[in-house]
Amino acid sequence: MINFEFYNPARIIFGKDTELQAGAQIAKFGKRVLLHYGGGSVKANGVYDKVVKAIEEEGLFFMELGGVVPNPRLSLVREGIRLCRENNIDFVLAVGGGSVIDSAKAIAAGACYSGDIWDLYMDNSKLGELTKVLPVGVVLTIPAAGSESSTASVITNEEGWFKRAIGTEAIIPKFAILNPETSYTLPPYQTACGASDILAHLMERYFTQVSNVDFTDRLLEANIRTILNNAPLALKYPENYDIRAEIMWAGAVAHNNLLNTGRIGDWGSHDIEHEISGVYDIAHGAGLSIVFPAWMKYVYKQNVDKFIQFAQRVFNVDFSFDNKEQIVFEMIERLEAWYVRMGLPIRLSHANIGSDRLREMADKCTVGRTHVGNFQKLTADDVYEIYKLAL
Amino acid sequence: MINFEFYNPARIIFGKDTELQAGAQIAKFGKRVLLHYGGGSVKANGVYDKVVKAIEEEGLFFMELGGVVPNPRLSLVREGIRLCRENNIDFVLAVGGGSVIDSAKAIAAGACYSGDIWDLYMDNSKLGELTKVLPVGVVLTIPAAGSESSTASVITNEEGWFKRAIGTEAIIPKFAILNPETSYTLPPYQTACGASDILAHLMERYFTQVSNVDFTDRLLEANIRTILNNAPLALKYPENYDIRAEIMWAGAVAHNNLLNTGRIGDWGSHDIEHEISGVYDIAHGAGLSIVFPAWMKYVYKQNVDKFIQFAQRVFNVDFSFDNKEQIVFEMIERLEAWYVRMGLPIRLSHANIGSDRLREMADKCTVGRTHVGNFQKLTADDVYEIYKLAL
Numbered sequence: 001m002i003n004f005e006f007y008n009p010a011r012i013i014f015g016k017d018t019e020l021q022a023g024a025q026i027a028k029f030g031k032r033v034l035l036h037y038g039g040g041s042v043k044a045n046g047v048y049d050k051v052v053k054a055i056e057e058e059g060l061f062f063m064e065l066g067g068v069v070p071n072p073r074l075s076l077v078r079e080g081i082r083l084c085r086e087n088n089i090d091f092v093l094a095v096g097g098g099s100v101i102d103s104a105k106a107i108a109a110g111a112c113y114s115g116d117i118w119d120l121y122m123d124n125s126k127l128g129e130l131t132k133v134l135p136v137g138v139v140l141t142i143p144a145a146g147s148e149s150s151t152a153s154v155i156t157n158e159e160g161w162f163k164r165a166i167g168t169e170a171i172i173p174k175f176a177i178l179n180p181e182t183s184y185t186l187p188p189y190q191t192a193c194g195a196s197d198i199l200a201h202l203m204e205r206y207f208t209q210v211s212n213v214d215f216t217d218r219l220l221e222a223n224i225r226t227i228l229n230n231a232p233l234a235l236k237y238p239e240n241y242d243i244r245a246e247i248m249w250a251g252a253v254a255h256n257n258l259l260n261t262g263r264i265g266d267w268g269s270h271d272i273e274h275e276i277s278g279v280y281d282i283a284h285g286a287g288l289s290i291v292f293p294a295w296m297k298y299v300y301k302q303n304v305d306k307f308i309q310f311a312q313r314v315f316n317v318d319f320s321f322d323n324k325e326q327i328v329f330e331m332i333e334r335l336e337a338w339y340v341r342m343g344l345p346i347r348l349s350h351a352n353i354g355s356d357r358l359r360e361m362a363d364k365c366t367v368g369r370t371h372v373g374n375f376q377k378l379t380a381d382d383v384y385e386i387y388k389l390a391l
Numbered sequence: 392m393i394n395f396e397f398y399n400p401a402r403i404i405f406g407k408d409t410e411l412q413a414g415a416q417i418a419k420f421g422k423r424v425l426l427h428y429g430g431g432s433v434k435a436n437g438v439y440d441k442v443v444k445a446i447e448e449e450g451l452f453f454m455e456l457g458g459v460v461p462n463p464r465l466s467l468v469r470e471g472i473r474l475c476r477e478n479n480i481d482f483v484l485a486v487g488g489g490s491v492i493d494s495a496k497a498i499a500a501g502a503c504y505s506g507d508i509w510d511l512y513m514d515n516s517k518l519g520e521l522t523k524v525l526p527v528g529v530v531l532t533i534p535a536a537g538s539e540s541s542t543a544s545v546i547t548n549e550e551g552w553f554k555r556a557i558g559t560e561a562i563i564p565k566f567a568i569l570n571p572e573t574s575y576t577l578p579p580y581q582t583a584c585g586a587s588d589i590l591a592h593l594m595e596r597y598f599t600q601v602s603n604v605d606f607t608d609r610l611l612e613a614n615i616r617t618i619l620n621n622a623p624l625a626l627k628y629p630e631n632y633d634i635r636a637e638i639m640w641a642g643a644v645a646h647n648n649l650l651n652t653g654r655i656g657d658w659g660s661h662d663i664e665h666e667i668s669g670v671y672d673i674a675h676g677a678g679l680s681i682v683f684p685a686w687m688k689y690v691y692k693q694n695v696d697k698f699i700q701f702a703q704r705v706f707n708v709d710f711s712f713d714n715k716e717q718i719v720f721e722m723i724e725r726l727e728a729w730y731v732r733m734g735l736p737i738r739l740s741h742a743n744i745g746s747d748r749l750r751e752m753a754d755k756c757t758v759g760r761t762h763v764g765n766f767q768k769l770t771a772d773d774v775y776e777i778y779k780l781a782l
Binding site: 001002003005014018215222223230245246253262 | 392393394396400401402403404406603605609610612614620633637641649
């Protein structure tokens, strides 16, 4: 285990009807609210109306900025920053999933930053310049990104289609309201993509080269099993509260950094995937179900015992030690079968992506980075090989 | 799963040499420090000197109050409150284990409370009157109570030997410094008592009548297995960093309320034990290893399936369902065997406690409470039966 610091002051308000508390929670921090959301789904499922009512009942001023799309765009972030500055906004409320929250965080940071917010995404070493951020609150409707209580924000710049992240305590939301009922109306594919994203957050943390991380290994396995068991049930019983609740809470804990304590996560698959969804604009979760099996096949030899522990504890792969590789590949097949059961692609071809831009994506993936991933430090050539394994 | 709110803003600073950061962390919150500790162990193992140096290097004023004993006393709390008021103390630093931290929390609350702090312990409904608390910091030396990032403080009033608790967000420490090396010098019995306390915190949360708590069940099982595996190793290899680290981090997470989310813990065994250690002044962890098996034998019929899940997932008890009771009692025997291996008592007689005051303790346990525990709501007569089972 390595030294670590863990700090997560996000207040989680979880359960039925909790969105009605949005106004009272905001009032602790601000009076002039930017209400940020995506397309029409929050209006269709009634969440928007409940939140607006809660804000109005608290007597707060608010203005709206909708239109966040998956892989949220820098241009809308810039518009949000302008709105905040022109209207003395002092609180940003995100109502939606990870894209909306990431966009809200970028706006909250950019509104207080004198330079160009994109500079911080391209060069994380400048994050120290961010001395103030507007407080952000969340009403979550999609369990997936874990952004509701995380330090992270991922934004896509349409000029060049760069997808880049920042991570800092300053953008952890002040509160996150999680009502599992708001996820009842998610289409099956989006439920699946969300589960894939959560699973990826857990596997990125799991596959570490840091040894003696028994406790967090076990916590991660517990969370992974929760997702593996409950996500297929959510497809079958979309309006079952308990199933949706397990996924929503597990998804938040997966990414609040507790499960990263004392270890160094990999995050290579995320970076490799970001190039795919950046270029082809496919769902992040669908990109991850394509990348992760290929990544595993490419890197497992760096620490085969870690993969065997995962195979046995998470996927119940029976084993003797006569052939370690068989155990690893049996696990990968079970993982792939789970993705397929969830209706997700496990090859680039399933998402109608060919081989023509793989080299370009591999090269771009390493721009501004010395390497990709930590379990094995990957070069552009390595990333290219992983893309080919995923064809 | 039931609705819940989770908020824990304690900053955990974990690892080797982290006590050297104490001064810089305190300086974020205050300038005049009460340094609170127990007996001579923090001086003997060098932690005291390092912390004092860190405080002095930061140029902070400090004064000392040592002498906290296990089952920390109200009289010393009152002395601490007086010192804080007379010297304009604005920060309380606890250096030690749970008793020192609980005492520090009581002092920090009492220093800002116009009434008698003990009233809040005897009547938790008055906690709303506590509008301000001095900030508390922790340098932990004993993984056990989990007080380093919890909302709880347990104090014993020598007048009548009442042991009572408060629980409020306001007393969560601002930071907790956890260096596993500080636990190297713990005597085996204290290591064992600490592990027993941590295990009890987890089992109190595990045995709930709330259904559909899959995720937190699994997190609890992960934490319990970590303690069951590592604590006996700590007795064998007391200066192994990794083993001590697993226990110290698992012990903090066990009690930071994450593992309580969406469920209602039992806490009967804690209340039943508090009477024993209150009257006989034995170590809390040793009282718990006596009480828990007896409590299990008395209440398991209220939800035998929960006990079977525990038996299978935590203690690997093999099972058919022909005789559910056999599975439960096999688990209890394995738990008892673990306590014995740790050198802990599992019967009152092992701690030289006879039957003469059981009725008195059972009656006292219910003073100011409508019932004891939640898995089965126990009356004074039930508690008496549990004491008898523990003889």
